[in-house]
Amino acid sequence: MHAEKPQTFIIDSEGVMYIGGLLNEHVEVARGNDVRAAGEVIFLKSELVWAVEYINNRSNSYYPHPSSFVWAKKYLDQVTPDAVAKILRPLSTDKIMKEIAEEEHREARQMYLDARIPSEHFSEIRELVDEKILHRLMAELNITKIESSKDALEYVKLAAEIQEIDPEWFADHYKENVGILNDLIGCTYIIKEDPLRFLEYANNFKTFNPEYYVKRKELIIEDTIWDKIAEKIKREAEEDYVDEFIINYARAAYLDYGEISKRIKVEDYWSLFIQKLKSYIRNPVGCARIVAASQTIRPHEVSEVLFKKESWLACKRDLMAVSSTYKNTRELRTLRLLTEQIRALKYLEVED
Secondary structure (H helix, E strand, C coil): CCCCCCEEEEEECCCCEEECCCCCCHHHHCCCCCEEEEEEEEEEEECCEEEEEEECCCCCCCCCCHHHHHHHHHHHHHHCCCCCCCCCCCCCCHHHHCCCCHHHHHHHHHHHHHHCCCCCCCHHHHCCCCHHHHHHHHHCCCCCCCCCHHHHHHHHHHHHHHHHHCHHHHHHHCCCCHHHHHHHHHCHHHHCCCHHHHHHHHHHHHHHCHHHHHHCHHHCCCHHHHHHHHHHHHHHHHCCCHHHHHHHHHHHHHHHHHHHHHHCCHHHHHHHHHHHHHHHCCCHHHHHHHHHHHHHHCCCCCCCCCECHHHHHHHHHHHHHHHHHHCCCCCHHHHHHHHHHHHHCCCCCECC
8 A cells, every 4th residue: 555645445335445556547446336435545654553644535437426425434433443533524624625616616515415414413312203203293294285375384394304304214104195295386486475485495395305396397496586585695694693694595505505605605704603603602402503504504715613512412401301391292383392403403513
């Protein structure tokens, strides 16, 4: 192994890493097979162990999605947990970002947003929503007709909530109803009259049924609507509703990062966001919610805001208290005080 130069590497479909050695082409290393990750890695030897000094996702053969770093980290942590340096999350280092042109960055960010990779800590709070609660929520979706735009908004929000909390369970239990889907589309024109309501609606629709979302022209956000959404989001920051600014910007970015980022440069508002965080010192769950949203849209020029470990422990205590209080209730509104908060923290990254 040549430690002084980057080594070609791939992670195969079984999750095993292979180093190229004298081979430079990823396809050769992978023997033409599919891969979970590919790029270049530099190893340094310290005493008797090898450690990763640098890793990227540069591969002209596979063009791997930035989230592929997850597979590299998983493998390396598994084989040498004490020797391997931490591999940063997708798009988190300036070294990687400088290699990506502006347009490529937008495309990569969109792919990262679409990947919906939960944080390592999500399982610690996911278990608070048991199957009994999921069945209670799903019962609300077993209807035959949507009566109003308000009902449509609540339907897609609840569907997205269950899907985010447990995608596999949702796939097994949700019964798609063509009539309901048509009703939801029929309400779109009324909802579009309010840009931010439509933003939330489209975001939830894409979350719970992404295949149907991309097929329906009624859910397309035209330039004029994007302009109105951007105007509303900017106004939230100007009126000191920075938390809502971050959350709505994140919603817009999930739908189309390119469209919102060319209308609003989030870095222009980042210092306001950092100041706002200080006001959440007594509300760890509320703070976690906006930090989670910020992590998905962080400008590559600034340092990522990681949620502090002690604040995460406080979050878990608060959520466990809510769960203990409400676990025996069947009142939907009460249960969703818990599930809405857990959904919002699915992608929250906590410092080590």
